[in-house]
Amino acid sequence: MNTCQATALPLYSLSHVPPLEQKDESIQQEILSKSIQGWSNNFLENGYREGIDFLHLPFDEKSIEKIKEVAEKMLAFQPTDVIVCGIGGSTQGLKAITGALYGTDNIQKTKIHFAETIDPLSIGSLFALLETHEQQSNFSPLLVVISKSGTTQETLINASLLITYIQKFSKPNERICIISEETSPLTTYAVENNFYHLPVPGVISGRFSTFSAVGLLPAALCGVNIMLLCLGAKHATERLLKNDSEQNPLILHAIHTYLQSKKYPVHTFFFPYPALGGLGNLIRQFYAESLGKIDKKGNCVGIYPSCAYFTTDLHSILQFFLQGSRCTLTTFIEGSPTASYAYNQPIPALLPQQIFDGLNPATIHQQFITAVYEAYIEQQIPFIKIDLGIITPRIVGALITEYMATTVMLGELYDINPFDQPAITLYKKHLHL
Numbered sequence: 001m002n003t004c005q006a007t008a009l010p011l012y013s014l015s016h017v018p019p020l021e022q023k024d025e026s027i028q029q030e031i032l033s034k035s036i037q038g039w040s041n042n043f044l045e046n047g048y049r050e051g052i053d054f055l056h057l058p059f060d061e062k063s064i065e066k067i068k069e070v071a072e073k074m075l076a077f078q079p080t081d082v083i084v085c086g087i088g089g090s091t092q093g094l095k096a097i098t099g100a101l102y103g104t105d106n107i108q109k110t111k112i113h114f115a116e117t118i119d120p121l122s123i124g125s126l127f128a129l130l131e132t133h134e135q136q137s138n139f140s141p142l143l144v145v146i147s148k149s150g151t152t153q154e155t156l157i158n159a160s161l162l163i164t165y166i167q168k169f170s171k172p173n174e175r176i177c178i179i180s181e182e183t184s185p186l187t188t189y190a191v192e193n194n195f196y197h198l199p200v201p202g203v204i205s206g207r208f209s210t211f212s213a214v215g216l217l218p219a220a221l222c223g224v225n226i227m228l229l230c231l232g233a234k235h236a237t238e239r240l241l242k243n244d245s246e247q248n249p250l251i252l253h254a255i256h257t258y259l260q261s262k263k264y265p266v267h268t269f270f271f272p273y274p275a276l277g278g279l280g281n282l283i284r285q286f287y288a289e290s291l292g293k294i295d296k297k298g299n300c301v302g303i304y305p306s307c308a309y310f311t312t313d314l315h316s317i318l319q320f321f322l323q324g325s326r327c328t329l330t331t332f333i334e335g336s337p338t339a340s341y342a343y344n345q346p347i348p349a350l351l352p353q354q355i356f357d358g359l360n361p362a363t364i365h366q367q368f369i370t371a372v373y374e375a376y377i378e379q380q381i382p383f384i385k386i387d388l389g390i391i392t393p394r395i396v397g398a399l400i401t402e403y404m405a406t407t408v409m410l411g412e413l414y415d416i417n418p419f420d421q422p423a424i425t426l427y428k429k430h431l432h433l
Helices: 022-042 051-059 061-075 092-102 120-133 153-166 185-192 213-221 226-241 249-260 274-291 318-323 361-378 393-414 422-428
Strands: 011-015 081-085 111-115 141-146 176-180 196-199 266-271 304-309 328-336 383-390
Touching (some): 022 249, 022 393, 051 061, 051 226, 051 393, 081 120, 081 153, 081 213, 092 111, 092 213, 092 274, 111 153, 120 153, 141 153, 141 213, 176 185, 176 213, 196 213, 226 249, 226 393, 249 383, 274 304, 274 328, 274 393, 318 328, 328 361, 361 383, 383 393
Parallel strands (some): 081 111, 081 141, 176 196, 266 328, 328 383
8 A cells, every 4th residue: 555645644554464366456446436436426415314424524614613602601611620421432532532632641721531431430439539629729610411312321320410510510501511412302401401502413323423512512621622623534534535546545444454354353553652542442433333243144244453552562462463363453553742741851771771861752662663563574464554643633633534434434345334333232122220
């Protein structure tokens, strides 16, 4: 695959991947070219009528203006903390954005908290943390509740606690926003209680809804420039719809991933640092929930996605990648953080055994990454590399969009519906009062 030199977009390249049969590759190109041409013909014409219309979201100026309007009103409270109550697709996109831009230690000006699960320790820990933050004289919390259907049990359970918690602060109704389908019971509840509320298009699956109010409102409340985020998403969409299947890096990436998955059913995404774990979990959800299906011929298909991180996992699972069962195709995602508190001072040697003396962390870190590439090459292990460059909101928006698009293209190649999740009902039918 040729590396794409597009401005402000991820760069894709393949290394040491076994060659594909030209016949197989041509068949897949024909399938995707036909599908993408159909998406392009209908782009921005019919509103939200099918799952692929998630591509419209960053171009939807009317909806984005409404999101900005609500954000501006809620930001008038000068929030110190934003609590996001949701699960799965309702939170993964936001976690990917804030982790990539701010890191994992929540030290940015506006703290963000996620109420996702309902185990006693998670609930108790959240409220204990909020109590410590209450000791600040300027403590000012906001609450965003997200459930597309308005019936997600974990979200309703946590929301019942958190709405009660917010009630003790000034103007509580103006501190809460509900994000759900317009006809959902949760939206009705928001209207009845005079909360802010924003819609989610019903045809957009939760995991593809990051560029709706689901991801954009809480991102804006946390200080993310959502217009730059959407700009990156727009550029990625334009690259996808440029239907040159022989040169388009997204089409080629999807084709290679699909054909190589016949030999490598496990796909590991190796990230440069743990703060990109949110992106890893989002991509993992795209692949697992969208592609793990039964196809029209009755075959169980899909790719098992996993994540790994430099340099921690060099001391845990790298051994398996280099010498274990050759069932894994690795995608290395490179990029440099932009957080103002990223450490860049030279590090002196503590002991003579320390190889690097006087180099900054970025230079040392890249040495470790390069060494792993060389080990893969030495062992003749195939891998894909995606270079993000400097990780800005535009790049994050582009990468999320491009993995959404890749997921849908893989769904086309597997001949399954990438937008549903029919097996989820298998456990829900066993829930009883």
